Amino acid sequence: MAYLDAGSSQRLNEAGRHALEQALDQGWADPVRLHSQGRKSALLAEQSISTIAQVLKVQRDEVHILPSGTHAAHAAIAGTAYARRRVDSPAIISAVEHSCVINATAALSQCQSLQLGVDQFGLIDPEELEATLRESGARFVAVQSVNQETGTTQDVQAIAQLCSAAEVPYIVDASHSIGHEQTPQSFDALIASAHKWGGPVGVGLLILRTGTPWHPTSLTQTLGVFGQGFPNVPVLAATAASLVQADQEHRSNRDRLMTLTEKIRAHAATLDGVEVLGHPTQRAAHLVTINVPLIAGDVIVEHLDRLGVAVASGSACSSSPLDPSHVLLAMGIQTYGNVRVGLSHTTTEADVDEFLSCLPRALEAIRATSAY
Template sequence: MPYFDAASATPLHPVARQALLAALDEGWADPARLHREGRRARLLLDAAREAAAEAVGCRPDELVFTPSGTRALHDGMAGALAGRRRVGRHLVVSAVEHSAVLHSADVLKAAGGEVTEVAVGRTGRVDPGTYAAALRPDTALAVLQSANHEVGTEQPVAEVAEACRAAGVPLLVDAAQSLGWGPVEGPWSLLAASAHKWGGPSGVGLLAVRKGTRYAPQGPVDEREGGRAPGFPDLPAVVAAAASLRAVRAEAAAEAARLRALVDRIRDRVPALVPDVEVTGDPAHRLPHVVTFSCLYVDGEALLHALDREGFSVSSGSSCTSSTLTPSHVLKAMGVLSEGNVRVSLPRGTAEQDVEDFLGVLPRVVAEVRAHMEAPAAEPVEERTEEPEAGELVVDSLGKRCPIPVIELAKVIGNVPVGGLVTVLSDDEAARLDIPAWCDMRGQEYVGEAPAERGTAYRVRRRA
């Protein structure tokens, strides 16, 4: 059963499993104790720290283990911001960071700090010059991911790190998605990562703070992990994390090339196999194992379940698959279609045949979901046989969820003459993203949005 959600979590790497089992026997004691079990645990912890630091490219005393990548980001950002409190309370992040970064930014804002979100282009990549321009004399910290978790786009971390160094601002790199593939280049100051993304166990994050970086841990601390990560360490998991990081790095170059070819195949063939698909993310600067596309007129949750029934586990940034019923902030920042969104992230060792099988079933599955939604046929616009309606037409999609508003728009666009206007009333967050995206894909003109009595009015002018 092909599992294509490696960017969420991957099964334990065999080396991690082996290390974990050994460390359950050897590393359960408190490494702070003086007795032999404690000393043995201490040795394991020290060795794990050295191995992880080598893979990260820092000194062992610069690296601590945290309970997760999220906690590494939360704690790392809080510590770095507090360490430079006197410089200012301004934070720079990209608009496509992991939610853990954005949640930390919200905490700063709530406490009176300021946050600049650097916009990304349509491929999800920040422009280094734009990022650099956001740095200010009162900027306490800058955060940038090494690669995006939803669309796989790699960020220009080395260039941004140089710009940050020039400006005297520490850069925290969220390397969660990329650390298994290689170290992060450039003069970064802090780095966070998460073991279960590279085949390590859950329960282990990394936080590296380079010497010379001002850092003041926040909240209660204890003597663990140099005062930077309180609580009894999960040593067996830490040992497994470090061992598997070393193992995946040894396989990284070959496996990256292999998966990149499989991802290329998906990127190339999906648009040919499935009508009305937008493949998102940067075509060149991207992770080897992630590809994301969105399917017009498709309910993301229905597509996920349909693929699941066919045996394929994927993820989605569609609004209907999120608890908040809003599309992924990443897709939103990129300004791309969010409906029928599918993220395929291949775990190491993915078989070529599994990808072929996926490409084999995808067209039928999408067609079935579309049929179920009573989606309009593909281009061109269906001209109605009856007389076109007046120059302006209003579609009331209030209370209807993605992709219905877009489907209803597509169904009536042929009812107005070329140059005529369709107004879609919608209270669905996804419409804000998907109606302009539909216009782009269909060559129609997106006029704009305005508040309506209920929801929002989106106006589209028929061009063809």
């Protein structure tokens, strides 16, 4: 079986799993308690958070853990918007942000929002952002580093400079950067999800630079290492260890994965009626999306699955894989027959070859039984 849906989910990596199992033995006690078991848990939590800060090159007290990437996005957006509630300017996001960023922004009370359009590759126009900031200012700007469907990378450095010049907080969704591409260093708030880098499910990361305006909007959006609820030390330890592994693997594997995704892009483009989406060079190493007009993406996924290849279809980051993709819509591409291929550090060339040999067979079989 070739598993090529690492963009949705992948196994907890070995270092993360080892740390989780160790911490289930050593870090299960309540870290706020004063007995030695509690102190052992507290020490493990402290070491874990320091490791996360070190890998991401941020300060230890800038690291906050929330119950999911979605919770981290809501906390970042609602908290920043509320802290700047006296700024009478819209929230500016890109049209291809993850649905949780779009939903959190739409849910803000007394804050208009403004979506930056993208070109056919999924890139925003920094000049348009600059003009918008000059014209209306902004409550905050949220533009992702890597798109979750196409892998297109935005120029976060340039965006950060524009926001900094306009004195507007810049929130970057780095969910598909950490452990895959270089982690953005210029931002005011960064959000991520541990399971996207091979870490445990149930961990949203929020990095808030010292001095970034932020205010809680509900009691379950309290920050700190653990936010609200019982401190989950085993999962925090797994987060730190998996991040160290993913960060090292990204350094040693990125060129290899870039070559593999280039192979997919080049080969798929030669197939009849197949379009390769996203920017050809400004892109992450681990994601490719193709589009096959007139064939439903879920039908392709099911055919490929029967041939032993797992990929994702539809709106790859919404709650239902059958919803149309707002990302492709914003790129001016029809959203019917899209298939996302996601590679992890364990993906081999044989996995990719299997996909490339199965894809034309799947399309042929579907077309043979189709009325179109």
